[in-house]
Amino acid sequence: MSLGYADRLKEYPHKGVCGLPEKQDTERQLQLSLRTLVDLVSSAEHLVVLTGAGISTAAGIPDFRGPDGIWTTQNALERAAAGKPKAGAKRKRKPKAGAAAGSGAAEGGAAAPPAETRSGAIDFASASPTLTHHALAELARLGKLKYVVTQNVDALHQRSGLPRSKLAVLHGCIFEERCEACGALYLRETDVGTISFQPTGRYCTRVGEAAGSAACGGVLRDTLLDWEDPLPEAELTEAERHCERADLILALGTSLRIEPAGSLPCRHRRGGGYVIVNLQRTPKDSKAKLIVRAPVDRVMAALMREVMGLELERGAAGARWVATGTGGAATGGAMPEASSLTAGAGGAPASAPVAEG
Numbered sequence: 001m002s003l004g005y006a007d008r009l010k011e012y013p014h015k016g017v018c019g020l021p022e023k024q025d026t027e028r029q030l031q032l033s034l035r036t037l038v039d040l041v042s043s044a045e046h047l048v049v050l051t052g053a054g055i056s057t058a059a060g061i062p063d064f065r066g067p068d069g070i071w072t073t074q075n076a077l078e079r080a081a082a083g084k085p086k087a088g089a090k091r092k093r094k095p096k097a098g099a100a101a102g103s104g105a106a107e108g109g110a111a112a113p114p115a116e117t118r119s120g121a122i123d124f125a126s127a128s129p130t131l132t133h134h135a136l137a138e139l140a141r142l143g144k145l146k147y148v149v150t151q152n153v154d155a156l157h158q159r160s161g162l163p164r165s166k167l168a169v170l171h172g173c174i175f176e177e178r179c180e181a182c183g184a185l186y187l188r189e190t191d192v193g194t195i196s197f198q199p200t201g202r203y204c205t206r207v208g209e210a211a212g213s214a215a216c217g218g219v220l221r222d223t224l225l226d227w228e229d230p231l232p233e234a235e236l237t238e239a240e241r242h243c244e245r246a247d248l249i250l251a252l253g254t255s256l257r258i259e260p261a262g263s264l265p266c267r268h269r270r271g272g273g274y275v276i277v278n279l280q281r282t283p284k285d286s287k288a289k290l291i292v293r294a295p296v297d298r299v300m301a302a303l304m305r306e307v308m309g310l311e312l313e314r315g316a317a318g319a320r321w322v323a324t325g326t327g328g329a330a331t332g333g334a335m336p337e338a339s340s341l342t343a344g345a346g347g348a349p350a351s352a353p354v355a356e357g
Contacts, residue, residue: 008194008195008224008226009195009226009227010226010227017255017257020280020281021280022279022280023279023280023281023293024279024293024294024295025292025293025294029293030292030293030294033290033291033292033294034292034299034302034303034306036290037275037290037292037299037302037303038302038303038306038307040248040275040289040290041144041248041250041303041307042307044144044246044247044248045247046146046242046245046246046247046248046269047139047144047145047146047246047247047248047249047250048145048146048147048148048149048242048243048245048246048248048249048250049136049145049147049148049149049249049250049251049252050148050149050150050151050249050250050251050252050254050261050264050265051132051136051148051149051150051151051152051157051252051253051254052150052151052152052251052252052253052254052255052256053151053152053253053254053255054252054253054254054277054278054279054296055130055132055133055152055156055252055253055296056127056130056152056154056156056253057253058130058131058132058295058296058297059122059127059128059129059130059133059154059156060122060126060127061122061124061127061154124154124155124174124175124191125175125189125190125191127154127156128156128159129156129157129159129160130156130296130297131297131300131301131312132252132253132296132297132300133156133157133159133160133162134160134161134312134319134321135300135301135303135304135312136148136157136160136162136300137157137160137161137162138304138308138310138321139304139308140162140163140166141161142308144307144308145166146166146242146245146246147166147167147168147238147239147242148162148166148167148168149167149168149170149239149242149243149261149264150167150168150169150170151170151171151254151258151261152169152171153169153171153172153173153174153224154173154174155173155174155175155176155187157169158173158175158187158354164185164354164355165355168235168236168238168239169223169232169235170231170232170235170236170239170261171224171225171231171261172222172223172224172225172232173187173223173224174191174192174222174224175187175188175189175190175191175192176188176192176222176223177192177200177202177220177221177222177223178220178221178223179204179206179216179218179219179220179221179353180218180219180220180221181204181216181217181218181219182204182206182216182218184204184206184216184218184353184355185223185353185354185355186220186352186353186354187354192222192224193222194221194222194224195222195224195225195226196222196224196225196226196229197221197222197223197224197229198221198222199219199220199221200220200221200222202220203215203216203217203218203219203220204216204217204218204219204220204353205352205353206353231260236260239264240264240267243264243265243267243268244267244268244269245269246267246268246269246272247268247269247271247272247273248268248272248273248274248275249264249265249268249272249273249274249275250274250275250277251265251274251275251276251277251278251282251284252277252278252296252299252300253277253278253296254278254282255278255280255282256276256278256282256283256284257282257283262282262283262284263284265284265288266284266287273288273289274287274288274289275288275289275290275291275292276288276290276291276292277291277292277294277296277299278291278292278293279293279294279295304321305324309323309324309325310322310323310324311324
């Protein structure tokens with residue numbers, strides 16, 4: 001059960017800044033910010049998005065450092081138990097000095113304690129992509145969005161139909177496992193059950209292109225990072241490459257407190273910049289072109305409507321982007337049903353690799 005993911009993480013004392021207050025722009029402030037954001041996104045030639053916990057909370061997956069986040073709640077319980085008053089080479093994840101220390105998955109908001117302690121929290125396998133996940137997949141399909149970098153481990157980007165080739169999953173995924181021999185990547189319908197690159201008990205079924213080739217048979221290992229595990233170097237390098245080419249980076253629903261992911265927005269090309277959409281302050285606020293304090297889904301709905309001329313329509317057959325008659329796009333593209341989880345883009349069977357090493 002993915003609800004037990006948080007319990008798999010090692011004990012780690014430095015969970016960093018938790019429970020900062022959330023703030024929302026006034027309606028007037030928000031409308032002004034949205035106008036600016038629409039202009040920035042419309043003119044962007046190489047748009048990159050960095051995502052964190054805040055884009056998955058609308059799917060029922062709690063974050064870690066919000067007012068009701070997992071670490072926030074855990075810290076409060078520990079303080080209460082101790083009788084303390086409430087207090088305001090291979091690269092590894094590390095906290096920014098004086099900021100939060102936490103697992104990338106923790107930043108990515110993809111874990112939850114037992115359901116009985118979290119009203120409304122749901123199992124990862126039951127979660128569906130949010131409007132933001134669907135919007136990013138559609139922007140990528142239309143060529144407007146060049147790359148997505150996520151700190152989340154919940155596979156909601158993959159479920160939305162975003163191609164894995166346009167996605168860097170920096171902190172691993174509870175539904176993915178990789179062959180140690182050939183590098184083939186598999187996306188499963190259920191939590192693979194392990195952490196820190198351990199064998200999952202399954203073997204690679206990838207077959208070579210030559211006629212009569214046998215299955216690889218290599219050991220499959222989880223991709224999920226524990227505290228201080230090294231990041232996947234190839235994915236981090238690709239994320240950095242796209243950020244360095246970006247004239248605009250959107251940081252959506254992330255505290256920007258986990259390194260190296262937290263500094264990626266600052267790697268934009270000369271003359272570019274980044275925008276933060278988050279309800280809490282971040283260490284990167286002072287250099288941002290724009291800060292929007294509003295729910296991410298509301299911001300992305302406005303962007304899709306004003307920039308692409310699309311609105312999300314949900315029905316019994318699933319979700320679909322439809323033209324509104326405004327913005328830049330003439331028609332919307334159909335998406336996979338929100339409830340479906342396949343092995344990858346194109347509906348590959350769960351036993352087939354979604355990417356090859």
